[in-house]
Amino acid sequence: MKKHKLNQSGAAHLILVIVIVLAAVGGFAYWRISQIQNESSDDTSASTPSDSSARIKHLGIDLDYYDSATQTAGDIKFIKLPTSEGGVDSVFWEYGRMGEASSAGPARRNPQPTFIAPLGTKVHALVDGTVVNVPKLYSGDYSVHVQPKGSDLIFETEHVINVKVKKGDTVKAGDVVAEVSDYDSHNLDGLGLFEIGILKGGNPPKHVCTFDYLDDSIKAETLKKITALEDAWEDFIGNPDFYNQAAEPTPG
Structure with a gap:
C-alpha cells in the first residue's frame, strides 16, 4: 500500500x-x-497606401539650360556618342522611348528617364523619405530606393556607384546619395549614366511616369528645362525629329 x-x-x-x-x-x-512579427514590421517598406503627397522635389542631377560655350546643360555634357548597336544614342532618354532591337534582345520601351553625365557627377535624392533598399544590380552597380512617409510609391535612382546612404537612413530631396554609374562607360566615351524611376506595387513592380509626380515647387521650370534639353540635343546632332515631343503628354 x-x-x-x-x-x-x-x-x-x-x-x-x-x-x-x-x-x-x-x-x-x-x-x-x-x-x-515585430522584426517583420520593422523591416517592411510598405506603408499606408496613399501617393497623394509623394512628389519629386529634385531631379536627381542638376539640370540647366544648354550653354553652347561649355556644351553643358547643368551636369549634362554634350558629346557625339560613339554608341554600339542598341546602345544609348543621346544624353537623355525619355520615359517610354522605344529602343532599337539588338543582339542583346528585342526592341523595348524605356521604363525610366535616363541621363548621361560625366563620371563623378553627384546623384541626389528625389524625395524626402526613408531609404528602404539599396539593391546591387545585374550591372554591378546599385539602385537607391527611397519611400516617402505614408506613400505606397518607391522613388529610385538606378545605376549608381559610390553610394553614400544605407537602408534605414532618412534623406531629404537634394541630399547626395551616390554618383552616376560607370556602367557602359566604354560605349559612352567615358561618361556615366543613371536613371530615375517610380515603382508602384506588384512583383515585379509597375513603373509610372516620373515627370507626372513633380512637386509644384519645381514642376514648371523642370518641364521647361526638359523640353529645352531635347531641343538642344536635336540641334547638337542635327536631327530635329530625334524626339517626338508632340506624343509626350508630359515633357520627358
Whole structure:
C-alpha cells in the first residue's frame, strides 16, 4: 500500500514537471512569435497606401539650360556618342522611348528617364523619405530606393556607384546619395549614366511616369528645362525629329 502511494506521488510529480515544461515552451514560443512579427514590421517598406503627397522635389542631377560655350546643360555634357548597336544614342532618354532591337534582345520601351553625365557627377535624392533598399544590380552597380512617409510609391535612382546612404537612413530631396554609374562607360566615351524611376506595387513592380509626380515647387521650370534639353540635343546632332515631343503628354 505504501509502495502504491509512492508511485502515485512520483506520477504526480512527473505530471507537474511536464506541465511546467509545456508552459515554459509555450511561453517562449509566444514570445518568439511576437519578436518575429515585430522584426517583420520593422523591416517592411510598405506603408499606408496613399501617393497623394509623394512628389519629386529634385531631379536627381542638376539640370540647366544648354550653354553652347561649355556644351553643358547643368551636369549634362554634350558629346557625339560613339554608341554600339542598341546602345544609348543621346544624353537623355525619355520615359517610354522605344529602343532599337539588338543582339542583346528585342526592341523595348524605356521604363525610366535616363541621363548621361560625366563620371563623378553627384546623384541626389528625389524625395524626402526613408531609404528602404539599396539593391546591387545585374550591372554591378546599385539602385537607391527611397519611400516617402505614408506613400505606397518607391522613388529610385538606378545605376549608381559610390553610394553614400544605407537602408534605414532618412534623406531629404537634394541630399547626395551616390554618383552616376560607370556602367557602359566604354560605349559612352567615358561618361556615366543613371536613371530615375517610380515603382508602384506588384512583383515585379509597375513603373509610372516620373515627370507626372513633380512637386509644384519645381514642376514648371523642370518641364521647361526638359523640353529645352531635347531641343538642344536635336540641334547638337542635327536631327530635329530625334524626339517626338508632340506624343509626350508630359515633357520627358
